[in-house]
Amino acid sequence: QVQLVESGGGLVQAGGSLRLSCSASGRTFSTYNMAWFRQAPGKEREFVAAISWSSTMYADSVKGRFAISRDMSESTVYLQMNSLKPEDTAAYYCAADVPSRGYRLEIRTNEDEYNYWGQGTQVTVSS
Numbered sequence: 001q002v003q004l005v006e007s008g009g010g011l012v013q014a015g016g017s018l019r020l021s022c023s024a025s026g027r028t029f030s031t032y033n034m035a036w037f038r039q040a041p042g043k044e045r046e047f048v049a050a051i052s053w054s055s056t057m058y059a060d061s062v063k064g065r066f067a068i069s070r071d072m073s074e075s076t077v078y079l080q081m082n083s084l085k086p087e088d089t090a091a092y093y094c095a096a097d098v099p100s101r102g103y104r105l106e107i108r109t110n111e112d113e114y115n116y117w118g119q120g121t122q123v124t125v126s127s
Helices: none
Strands: 003-007 010-013 018-025 033-039 046-051 056-058 066-071 076-081 090-097 121-126
Touching: 003 090, 018 033, 018 090, 018 121, 033 066, 033 076, 046 066, 046 076, 056 066, 076 090
Parallel strands: 010 121
Antiparallel strands: 003 018, 018 076, 033 046, 033 090, 046 056, 066 076, 090 121
């Protein structure tokens, strides 16, 4: 079992920045990949960014503006969001892609591949 707790959401003006955090517990952090997804009102949940032991991946809509990172010593993943736009407004969820055994090496972007989820944190960007 893995527990995920997010923090850092809030209200920000367009062009501003926010940093989301997701603290993980319950399984060796280095054995699985982490990702951020988001869901805007009336829309389906979409992939934002993911990180493995050695690489990252981003949705085209956030590339160059958002940065995902992880602190192995703190078992925490971060999402630094810069140059925020009103269309970034959504509930943001961190997720863990935890293998049944061993290590997860490849990054996956399909939400169905992620078996543990945080409770979500709201990000609102005003114009």
